[in-house]
Amino acid sequence: MYCFREFDEKEFFDELVGKYGYTYGYTAEHPNLKNAKLAEGYDAVSVTVCDFNAKLLDCFRELGVKYVATRSIGYDHIDIQHAKKIGMKVSHVSYEPDSVAEYTVMLMMMGCRRICHILDRARIQDFSLKGKLGKDLGDCTVGVIGTGRIGMAVIKYLKAFGCRVLVNTSHQKEELSGLVEYTEFDTLLKESDIITLHASASKENYHLIDKKAFDIMKNGVMIVNTARGTLIDTDALIDALEKGKVSHAALDVIENEYGLYYINRMGNCIINRQMAVLKSFPNVILSPHTAFYTRKVVSNMVEKAIQCICDMEKNVENPLIIT
Template sequence: MTKMGITIYGCGQDEAVLFREMAPRFGIMPTITAAPVSEANIELAFGKRCISVSHKTQITHSILRALSQASVAYISTRSTGCNHIDVDFAQSVGISVENVVYSPDSVADYTLMLMLMAVRNAKSTISRADIHDFRLNDVRGKELRDMTIGVIGTGRIGAAVMNRLRGFGCHIVAYDHHPKTSANYIPLDELLQQSDIVTLHTPLNVDTDHLLNRQRIEQMKYSAFIINTGRGSLLDTEALIPALESGRLGGAALDVLEGEEGIFYADYRNKPIESKLLLRLQKLPNVLITPHTAYYTDHALRDTVENTLINCLKFERRPSCLGTPPSTKMVI
């Protein structure tokens, strides 16, 4: 039986090991490259209807046109979000786009870790201990059971976060355009006014870009914390920084950041960082920055690779009489 071929673009070494291990079980022959998809390497997709891309690279209209001309009909993005691809434009040139489902526990666990680190002043405490200053912090920590946590976006990850929070005994409120669980849903304005911690888990799209803008940040409780493990542009960074610098907000823990592309996942130890917003944030003692790593666990990576292969196989086996399926954007 002839094996199905797919091209895996932007593939890390750890992903490549898993693709080579798993692909034969599905009757798939992967072509693997560490390079992100571009017009310069479209030839790697020749003869293949399905490709896979990572979330780390913006897929431009010109790349989508070139892929369409190369007869690519399906893109499986190894991420929950599709904001790096213009899905509607892809559909217009005959390419269906679908994300992958992976363990929500990876991001949910990380979110709780960031919450705890933020409310216990972990950045300042660890920094001082590293230079052998073992005095107590000037600011006392807070306990989650005494706090109201506002969860924005209650898909698989948001729901997993709420499940964990219940064990801490805190009060949980939620906001979502499309309520999905038995959570205590309230309007967004009320959530911002009531919450001691606001955590972001909604997909990024035209409606949620800068969901937390200057006006909404000003609505938040004095000394509240923001946690973002969703997408950087859910939060207006230029509005966030003054609120943190002035003490209006108590702190922030950000695993994603506006303008992270080209910075996160790269080694900048010996290179200057040009993002002034990132540099300002890193100077603040009440801000934690991590490089979009919440999803990165053994379990989630295996899920991602396996579901990429399943996505492509299902598309390839779809009866031709049904045509190309509509692009899919699953909730986070």
């Protein structure tokens, strides 16, 4: 197995060598056509979120790689249809939901209490109170879009704060009985003070939150996204922020982030105008796709990726194997 991005995960790969009996190589670089030869002679490559397109898949296939194991829940960064076409197996991972759920609630609280604004003024020793008045999270109605493991964990945390929680889904879950109100999608948009996204990236969910959705929302709504950037039409979000429709946005993910996050870009001119506009707003929090990033989750991701590679090699059924 050849692993891309090693600096924070190597200790976990080393710990599991004895348990799974594999050999591996590693690099801190993202996979690309220039460094793909590093994986020559290996049966599998393991990657994090990156642009894993058809050309890159072909390149690795020609080098003898049979399996791609992404150490992420989402796998929309991989051209799955092309992987199927060339007979390359692909897997993803799952991990405990609490890390992302806790981060999501943290972002909500930061927005509710205007913490970035408070800290910016504290740095210049402006300790006056004007303009710092916040609101209690427990007084908010929160619309949760996506009720997978992370969405459900977020809901349980929110109920501990006393929030009213709205959910729109075609499949009601027994675990959420008594915790949420099931509503129409437009009702969720119209009545929520905070909307948090936990849906998967798919063709059906592309730009789920678009101009029409923002128009339905109440004035002063907060948007939180710790799922995938493509769920939100960024231009529509920017317009809603400029008009004051959205009072705060807290985004751990954005559109077109591949090749941007997880790399030291100090001193670079970043070619992402939407990101530049969002960074200019004082009521927008951008974090670089780090909601998952705890020791427990990184350890989970590494072991699940290794398990999947072993299962793909042995043709063992595993729900995390995509192709």
